[in-house]
Amino acid sequence: MIKSNNQIKKNLNKKKFSTEDDHIHIVKNLVVHCSDTNDEKHLDALDIHKMHLSFGWDGIGYHKIICRNGQIQNGRPEYWNGAHVYGKNKESLGVCLIGRNNFSKEQFISLKIVLLEWKSKYPNSKIYGHRDLINTKKTCPNFDVKLWCTENL
Ligand SMILES: [Zn+2]
Numbered sequence: 001m002i003k004s005n006n007q008i009k010k011n012l013n014k015k016k017f018s019t020e021d022d023h024i025h026i027v028k029n030l031v032v033h034c035s036d037t038n039d040e041k042h043l044d045a046l047d048i049h050k051m052h053l054s055f056g057w058d059g060i061g062y063h064k065i066i067c068r069n070g071q072i073q074n075g076r077p078e079y080w081n082g083a084h085v086y087g088k089n090k091e092s093l094g095v096c097l098i099g100r101n102n103f104s105k106e107q108f109i110s111l112k113i114v115l116l117e118w119k120s121k122y123p124n125s126k127i128y129g130h131r132d133l134i135n136t137k138k139t140c141p142n143f144d145v146k147l148w149c150t151e152n153l
Helices: 002-026 045-054 105-121 145-152
Strands: 029-034 064-066 072-074 092-097 126-129
Touching: 029 105, 064 105, 072 105, 092 105, 105 145, 126 145
Parallel strands: 029 092, 029 126, 064 092
Antiparallel strands: 064 072
16 A cells, blocks of 8 residues: 555656656747836736736736836746747747836846746747747837847847
């Protein structure tokens, strides 16, 4: 009896590790967004959470939020599929800068921290701006992410 319990436990542990390991290899896209809200509005993850709930979603669609003052806030846990890049949510993580056009110096410092951390954690990942990853009418995040990465990472 004890032996069989241990066997179950062993298998569960195996499963847990393989799932976490899979997730780390599944993530291919690190997607940069903006909230497309007035640059003067100091919104945070809770505001975005409420906004996305009002769309009928399961709460905040991004995994990280970067506030106007540079504060990094958690959104959806990384192992949950996001809701931020149509058709590619399963293999993507999303980080969202609060604002529309003029992001603060502090926000860009935090963006660098988030993206470098994710890059080291997810070995198959590459960084994209929302508008560059999928065919969309959106201009999000309203700056050239590829160029920014070349100059800053
Ligand atoms: Zn976006």
